[in-house]
Amino acid sequence: MAQKTFAFFPEAAYGPALNSVGIAQAVQALGHRAVFLSDPGFVAVYEGYGFEAHPVALSEPMPPEQMAKFWEDFINGHIPNFRKSPYEQIDTYVKDCWTAIVESAKWAQKDLPGVLSRVKPDVIAVDNVILFPAIKQYGVPWVRIISCSENEIEDEDIPPHLSGCGEKDYACHRAFRERFNEVIKPIHDDFNAFLEQNGEAPYPLGQFFETSPYLNLLLYPEPVKFTRRHPLDPARFQYLEGCVRKEAPYEVPTFARNNDGPLIYVSFGSLGAGDTELLKRIIAAIGKSRFRALVNIGDYASAYSDLPDNVHVSNWFPQPSVIPQVDAVIHHGGNNSFTECLYFGKPAIIMPYVWDGHDNATRVQETGHGFKMPRYDWTETELLAKLEACLADKAMAARLAATSRHMQAQNGPTKAAKLLEGLLA
Structure with a gap:
């Protein structure tokens, strides 16, 4: 043509x-x-x-x-x-x-x-x-x-x-x-x-x-x-x-602590990084855990100080190059993050705030591909337990693997x- x-x-x-x-x-x-x-x-x-x-x-x-x-x-x-x-x-x-x-x-x-x-x-x-x-x-x-x-x-x-x-x-x-x-x-x-x-x-x-x-x-x-x-x-x-776009490769940085721990990616999308108090709570919880984390903080670097040694932050990540390398994702339910986690077979904890994030959070849980969590009403113990569940749930892992194979074949x-x-x- x-x-x-x-x-x-x-x-x-x-x-x-x-x-x-x-x-x-x-x-x-x-x-x-x-x-x-x-x-x-x-x-x-x-x-x-x-x-x-x-x-x-x-x-x-x-x-x-x-x-x-x-x-x-x-x-x-x-x-x-x-x-x-x-x-x-x-x-x-x-x-x-x-x-x-x-x-x-x-x-x-x-x-x-x-x-x-x-x-x-x-x-x-x-x-x-x-x-x-x-x-x-x-x-x-x-x-x-x-x-x-x-x-x-x-x-x-x-x-x-x-x-x-x-x-x-x-x-x-x-x-x-x-x-x-x-x-x-x-x-x-x-x-x-x-x-x-x-x-x-x-x-x-x-x-x-x-x-x-x-x-x-x-x-x-x-x-x-x-x-x-x-x-x-x-x-x-x-x-x-x-519809996963092609992005430049991403090299995971070396962490001063927990460098061999499970890797978590945290992002509330391009519009959600302004909720800095929530992101600081998540960072504090992960800072006391066995995990490592990459956290998207958008244009709000000035709001963060004294970060834990097992947390790396950036104003932007090439998400399709990052998600394949992590063990679990915490996100807001935006459809890019939702579908990319499924595409790469990664369990997600969705903390929605507006629009179809609410629908995707409900859907990820009722189809067994992750968990829906309230955005603010949680304790550090509850969040870390959900992350552990993401890694330990064998039925969820099998379902995610099947979904990933299906999507990548398309x-x-x-x-x-x-x-x-x-x-x-």
Whole structure:
């Protein structure tokens, strides 16, 4: 096939961004041109991987450094709400987040037509939770990537997105859906008015995006997927089994203490490092243990001093190169961390704070691939016992090994690239 242009438009967070990088790398390997439509604050991220990136305004103009930190500052402002249940977060974090997301769609609509006319994509892949009318209306196949939990595609028999409910806890499903729709209605009405202004039909209450008539790619692995009342049609919905990007090799440093102890990786993602008090508690607990730890502290190095000799911190780790070398992971439930642990067969302790972290924490435990832990309500003894359980549970180890073999046999990025290319066959 002659070279075609594939445009990727992930939301402004490292999880979706780096998943799309993995697919874009595979698209390039097939001989095509991969470009990014990007929040201005993320242009440098894609350029750092060698991709062409075109800024799309998703908010009112502001300095690039402020733009890059918009969602980080948004998350940090909600740290007190991380102590609340998913149901309680509907009135706080979830409401504020959807308000900001709807505003981002309105801003994007001003920029997208001009950007698309310059880029001239043959296929557009969007990893977001909201519709951008200009992309649907551009006239080429558009693809929806679901890099969050697969329950972003709703079904009556599975937990509602963001709820953290168990798969069979239908009372929890019902209560969350009712409260979500009640709180979200004014925001949803505003979004529907925006859709109608741009020639699109309004969505049912609670829905902000639709599935693509061309192709929908779910990063969720099949070994943990939900049992749906209405199974997804494989002609339009494909599970990618994760989309692990290629990163530079990582060499584990020498530790002054416990250098032969089990190695733990701790990361709350690009947006969660601001919860420094929690990370300090985890570091203190590991400091008294037989373990070693690599801890992602983001841009908050000044908050840390007198670190234990068995803990190494950094503002960033090439995660796909780190996780294969560790024995267990403590993370926030973001879908990158969730799927990468499964891909490499590593047990995880998930301490969720917002969004689909709640869903992934519940799912990792109910499928036997790790443990869900409360974010703050734990003792050092309890945390270390959970880490020991990660290493000692033979049934969990066997399940993780089987899931890892299944996922690695699929090669998600290459599968995605071939499916995208197939839209133009």
